[in-house]
Amino acid sequence: MAAKLAYRWHLRQVMATRGIFSTAALRPLLATRGIHLSSSQVYRLVAETPERLSLRVLVALLDILDCQMEELIEPVTAPATAKPKAAAGSGGVGTFRPKPARIVPPNRPRAPRPRARPTPTIR
Numbered sequence: 001m002a003a004k005l006a007y008r009w010h011l012r013q014v015m016a017t018r019g020i021f022s023t024a025a026l027r028p029l030l031a032t033r034g035i036h037l038s039s040s041q042v043y044r045l046v047a048e049t050p051e052r053l054s055l056r057v058l059v060a061l062l063d064i065l066d067c068q069m070e071e072l073i074e075p076v077t078a079p080a081t082a083k084p085k086a087a088a089g090s091g092g093v094g095t096f097r098p099k100p101a102r103i104v105p106p107n108r109p110r111a112p113r114p115r116a117r118p119t120p121t122i123r
Contacts, residue, residue: 006078009049011061014072018065023047026064033060 023043035057
């Protein structure tokens, strides 16, 4: 099985080594470089590992922090996780299970379906 690739995001540590300790201080620095993000977007960029990142934002961060990409992003190999096997006979989703089919022999007549009452017409 091929190893899965992952990465570690070190923006907060690099900011601290450059003397930037708050996300509010980073926002105007990004704005001077044409990157206009909301305060919550900047917070998520610093506090969480981004799944997607614009190259313009990455280049702006490298310029602001005067660092190399290797300082911000550290490639790592993710541990292989085995998918949990479904229990035998659990053909449903979560707690939902399919309703078993009723099989009627072909020589046995089917029970008639109840007919819907006709809708009265108003004249």
